[in-house]
Amino acid sequence: MDYNKKTKEKKTIASVIKAIEVIEYIAYSEKEVGVTEISNGLNYGVSATYHLLNTLKECNIIVQNDRTKKYSLGLKLWQIGMLAYGQNHISVTLKPYLKKLKDLTGETANLTIMDNNQIVYIAQEESNKLVKMFTTTGATAPLHCTAGGKVLLAYKPEDIRNSILDKIELTKYTENTIVNKEELIKELEETRKNGYAFDNEERELGVSCIGGPVFDLNNDAIACITISGPTARFTEENKKKWIDIVMQVLEEATNYLKTIN
Numbered sequence: 001m002d003y004n005k006k007t008k009e010k011k012t013i014a015s016v017i018k019a020i021e022v023i024e025y026i027a028y029s030e031k032e033v034g035v036t037e038i039s040n041g042l043n044y045g046v047s048a049t050y051h052l053l054n055t056l057k058e059c060n061i062i063v064q065n066d067r068t069k070k071y072s073l074g075l076k077l078w079q080i081g082m083l084a085y086g087q088n089h090i091s092v093t094l095k096p097y098l099k100k101l102k103d104l105t106g107e108t109a110n111l112t113i114m115d116n117n118q119i120v121y122i123a124q125e126e127s128n129k130l131v132k133m134f135t136t137t138g139a140t141a142p143l144h145c146t147a148g149g150k151v152l153l154a155y156k157p158e159d160i161r162n163s164i165l166d167k168i169e170l171t172k173y174t175e176n177t178i179v180n181k182e183e184l185i186k187e188l189e190e191t192r193k194n195g196y197a198f199d200n201e202e203r204e205l206g207v208s209c210i211g212g213p214v215f216d217l218n219n220d221a222i223a224c225i226t227i228s229g230p231t232a233r234f235t236e237e238n239k240k241k242w243i244d245i246v247m248q249v250l251e252e253a254t255n256y257l258k259t260i261n
Helices: 004-009 014-027 035-042 046-058 075-087 089-093 095-105 147-154 158-167 181-194 236-260
Strands: 062-064 071-073 108-115 118-125 197-200 207-215 221-230
Touching (some): 014 071, 046 062, 089 095, 089 236, 095 118, 095 221, 095 236, 108 147, 118 147, 147 158, 147 221, 181 197
Antiparallel strands (some): 108 221
16 A cells, blocks of 8 residues: 555654555565565565564564564454454444345355445355355455446545546456446446446456445445356346345345444
8 A cells, every 4th residue: 555645644653654564565465475575575675674574573463484484464463353343333234234145146245345446345245155256355456347346436426436536547357347437437327327336257257246335324335235256147137136136135234224323
């Protein structure tokens, strides 16, 4: 994450920002990473990186492999993450609706929010089928090529939506990815009109999604619930049936959120 703009606007502690960037670098690495790799990846000095790693290690935020001397995330971060999950009332409150949606459609149900101009998966109910889609909780994905991203963009005020579109890159992932801004805006308008969005293999070939918004008391779309699965199961017949189910569950989730708030 790039914190440079934020540091110009507010008084911050540079070493804390660097420590967070080190944690994020390790978190998004697929395997253990060494001090030189982290230093090069973040363009920090080796000495400064080493001191940051030692501090994080002392706090049990990261752990070091005694054999390879490389670093990975520690269990303390997992504990903090679980506490954060428990304090996020949306992910906890809407979990039963994900289960209901999974049971009714047979596909994986996801709960996403928008953060830092991308979607974040904050809860999930995995399909019981052998072939299924699943995403790690906490994972992020682009806005323009996901059902959740398109839904959350569609329900932003026009000026905010356009500001976000000016900042994000419309990267092409498949032949179905929308990379033209005007075409994407047209789809977002259609999404808002219909109340739901599709991901027709726009992020990954063989994967399709359907999703719609969950509203708060102010009728702001604060989250999106989607189902995802193999495209082979997203037949026209199933999509027509699943849209109705998704819309029903979304309405129930929204009504419940408004009741408890």
